[in-house]
Amino acid sequence: MYKPTTQNEWLFCGALLAQAIIILALEIYIISEWQVWVRPNVIQVTVSYVVPINLAIFVFTCAYELVLAIDAVHHKNNLLLFAICVSNACILAFSAMQPNSLKEIARRLPTARDNESQPLVDLDFDFWKRVGPAQIACPIIFGICTFIIWSCAYRLHKEYAWAIYRRIHGDMSIKTRFLAYEIYLVLIKLDFYFIAVFVVQYGLIDVHFEEPEFALTMALLPASFLMMALAFWCVLRERKIGMIMVIVCHAAIIAYLISRIIVLCGNGERANTADKDMMLLFAFVALILMICTLICAVVCTFNFNHGLKEVLNENSYKRDTQFAALPGRTDRSYSPYHRLSLG
Structure with a gap:
């Protein structure tokens, strides 16, 4: 598996890794408390599937973004870096809506009854009081990580600009075709995520x-x-x-x-x-x-x-990126083509 090589790559991928680990821990805690609170007959109502599925979406999103981040730094893909940043901002907005939704569920479920007039949850268990802080912490974690990866993506964009220019050898017609190729690969990766969810x-x-x-x-x-x-x-x-x-x-x-x-x-x-x-x-x-x-x-x-x-060709790309990363190589700092970065 590819490993980040520069400080900015480590920060970018490390922030997403930390986000995935923390969110996974919080969601495991929330779902474990959910299982303690609900009774087996809760499956009679659809909401019993909504809550676990929404929690699973958070975990899947964090894991998928981490995989995309490694892929982005491996292939020096500025467009994919931007897509990851936008996706994380979207999941931040989604997570910000979840506390009120879960609180409403915690308020309504205790009043619901099954066909035999039995409660669907443990009425002595204060679910929201136990999971509320963890649920509120989720958008905070997403917000901090979003800020970090946006700043890292900006610096990585400048790092990758020269490597990408060398890959297309300065040919503007190739640049256009290469841009279509990169956009297509980014789109199908995003397609899979939204279709799966x-x-x-x-x-x-x-x-x-x-x-x-x-x-x-x-x-x-x-x-x-x-x-x-x-x-x-x-x-x-x-x-x-x-x-x-x-x-x-x-x-x-x-x-x-x-x-x-x-x-x-x-x-x-x-x-x-x-x-x-x-x-x-x-x-x-x-x-x-x-x-x-x-x-x-x-x-x-x-x-x-x-x-x-x-x-x-992967081998020629590796040679170009290695050349661009040689110690003392200052071309990218003053090259007039730096502004030609794709994405």
């Missing part, structure tokens, strides 16, 4: 194990991962037939997302679900990103056999 929410909360839709919905998770892997391979190796298959998959996912948005916004049974607003948020973001991904995939396909494949 939507599928988990929609499958477990709305479809709620109803077959065959549940199995077909959850099958999108491995299918999306395989599509992402195929897209990486095809765009790097410039395989047109493979990219045509990937483009068809992009179009199919767009059609699926549109159909689910119509269903959620309609008057049917699927439209009456808990956490509907959050599902629509992730579905709309995933749809917009997937449309952009489809357009970028077509552009990348037309760029095949125009000199980009040689630039993307």
Whole structure:
């Protein structure tokens, strides 16, 4: 596995690692207290799935951002650095809404009863008093980490500018093709995250194990991962037939997302679900990103056999980045091409 090499890379990845560890510890504590508070019959209400799923989203987001951060510093990808910063700011906003939501659940569940008039939770257990501080601490941790990674990303952007310029050898036509390539790779990585979150929410909360839709919905998770892997391979190796298959998959996912948005916004049974607003948020973001991904995939396909494949050769890239990082190398400090950084 690639390890950061510069101080700014260590700070960037270290901040996300610390965020993941702290958030994981807080969420484990919250979910353990949740399990102590609720009774087995709580599964009769949908909210019993909403809370654990939302907590899992936090953990998955932190872990996925950490993986993307390592990938970004490994490939000197300024666009991916920016995408990680924006994603962390978004999860900060999402986490800031959770304390009020969880507090409302803690207020309403004790008054709920099952079909036999039995309470769904332990009425002697003050759930919010025990988990409130941990829940409030989550957006604080996200806020501190967001500030750190934004400042680190700015410094890394300047570090990577010269390495990226050397990679494209100053060719403006190659720069345009390389930019489309980088945007495409960033988009499909973000697509997978938003699609995965939507599928988990929609499958477990709305479809709620109803077959065959549940199995077909959850099958999108491995299918999306395989599509992402195929897209990486095809765009790097410039395989047109493979990219045509990937483009068809992009179009199919767009059609699926549109159909689910119509269903959620309609008057049917699927439209009456808990956490509907959050599902629509992730579905709309995933749809917009997937449309952009489809357009970028077509552009990348037309760029095949125009000199980009040689630039993307991993060995030549390593030589360029190593050259740029040689001690005493001052070209990047005064180069007039420094401003040509991609992203």
